[in-house]
Amino acid sequence: MTTKNNRENIFSQLRKDLVSGTWVLFSTKRNQRPDCFKNRERKNEKEKNEKDCLFCKENISNQEEDTLVYTKKDNDWSLKVFPNKFPALSSEYKDINKREYGPFEVIDGIGYHEVLVTEDHNLDMAELEVIQIAEILDAYQDRYVSLMNRKHIKYISIFKNYGYDAGASIRHPHSQIVAMPIIDPDVFRSINGSEEYFRVHTECVHCVMIGWEKESGKRMIFENEDFIVVCPFVSRVSFEMRVYPKRHLSYFERITDVQKIKLAEAMKFCLSKLKKNLNDASYNMFLHTSPCDGKTYDHYHWHFEIFPKTNTWAGLELSTGIEICAILPERAAEILRK
């Protein structure tokens, strides 16, 4: 009952900026109090033990009903997906309800927000076996396919925040899946940039970059049969890593079982390097793939990006959109390869 009440109290609204065209998602619980905002108070999530962990076996029954469960031989679960108890977008809205608010455009925050957890409180993705990471990728795909054709859904974001500095408020290893009713201009810019390059050069811009990186080798840090990892020539943050399928693949949801294993190998390599060579850095990892708005995006090339949390975007980044990177990707790759 409590769970149900919580969800009914969700207020979720998307407001479109009149000047830049970007969207902001307002997601609040009703009657939110000002003292919920505390600055400079750093939760030490490391101290939270399994007993208090909402995502550990003993307590997880308090969550919503499971959406997806993978079980082990002993019938105990090894991986679960369930609706976020405090979703950024809510499936309870009946429609998108597009309307004007003064000069602004507003829609209801209709969508899905799910959480994926793995069993062990203390083993993060870097420490899992390759096959267990492949299982996570399999669950990503399963949920993607289930959500992509639902009404109003145009884009699905899959991401993982690791560590307090990267915005993870819960320590237990988890990923998030957010299915949303809009495609932000930031995503369009990337999609359109890729399409425009294809139109002019009749080649995929990502394939060209991968070919160039392979030839140079300077920024490459990992390669297997199906995947390649580089510190991109134009890294937005220090030690950024990008995991590309070597073949031109446009739709993540079509990933094969063999590719999942190969991708899991690449991810394990990257995340282990962050742990060992970069002092267990916090990070955000996310998928970039084609929108699921019914159009074709054959020019696009899906990939995962890993952003270690190495610095704070401050005045210059916020005012001009120009990121400052304190280390060259060529040097970052040297350090990560070690």
Place this chain on the structure above:
Amino acid sequence: MTTKNNRENIFSQLRKDLVSGTWVLFSTKRNQRPDCFKNRERKNEKEKNEKDCLFCKENISNQEEDTLVYTKKDNDWSLKVFPNKFPALSSEYKDINKREYGPFEVIDGIGYHEVLVTEDHNLDMAELEVIQIAEILDAYQDRYVSLMNRKHIKYISIFKNYGYDAGASIRHPHSQIVAMPIIDPDVFRSINGSEEYFRVHTECVHCVMIGWEKESGKRMIFENEDFIVVCPFVSRVSFEMRVYPKRHLSYFERITDVQKIKLAEAMKFCLSKLKKNLNDASYNMFLHTSPCDGKTYDHYHWHFEIFPKTNTWAGLELSTGIEICAILPERAAEILRK
């Protein structure tokens, strides 16, 4: 001599993303070592006392030669501007040296990066007198006018980072002025959005928003003869504040002395509220004004934005460009007005 050597060791390069068209600024000291990157180590800048402060009177002679000095009656300085010892962009490059690097476009990071400090180590902008804040604005204008017509300079960013969480590595109150040879697509998007609105509606989009906000009153938090402060309807962060001139003004560098006093009043109000009502929140404050690339931007409406550091942009923001805001600006305004 040391100073000179430091500057010669600056490597600054702008690389353009092949897909999105955005720029990243790589700014490194040569031979940077990997151990300069330490994650999860929070410098407690509060503990740094004046004796160790590079920007305090006794130590400031170690900085570069002053660019601008305001003195008091006793001939001691009250405000100084000088070149950043570790500039993000360097004036030592002879030219922009645009070139191709594989499929990428690269230019040298030619430009200017200056620091403005006020005298008192412990009095931040919120605690200064209105006339002292107006003096800072006067210095902003002075430096803007001096830099805007220099060769290669197309955009000038003026910003202030306050508090460790907002990226301020030095506690002594300071602002930064960065004159750069490019206009990022993020700035263009804002400028073009404003221009497009003007073309369609023959009105300034910011004037329309200000008029609507005044009528509603819900998100207004301050007003005097010349300036108005609102929590924008589409706030990108919780408790965002935007300080607008009430008249349509396109070029910050033309601000009058009277307007400086009135703007200083508005800023003092905003920053005091962050201190008192939001637990001394860290913040980034920055100017948005017309580019200085020789074109006219009469449709634009300059303003200052204040972003309290209330949350971390994580996986969803980084992957989709959609910011999540946990408090409505209507509620934020109520809290800030108190």
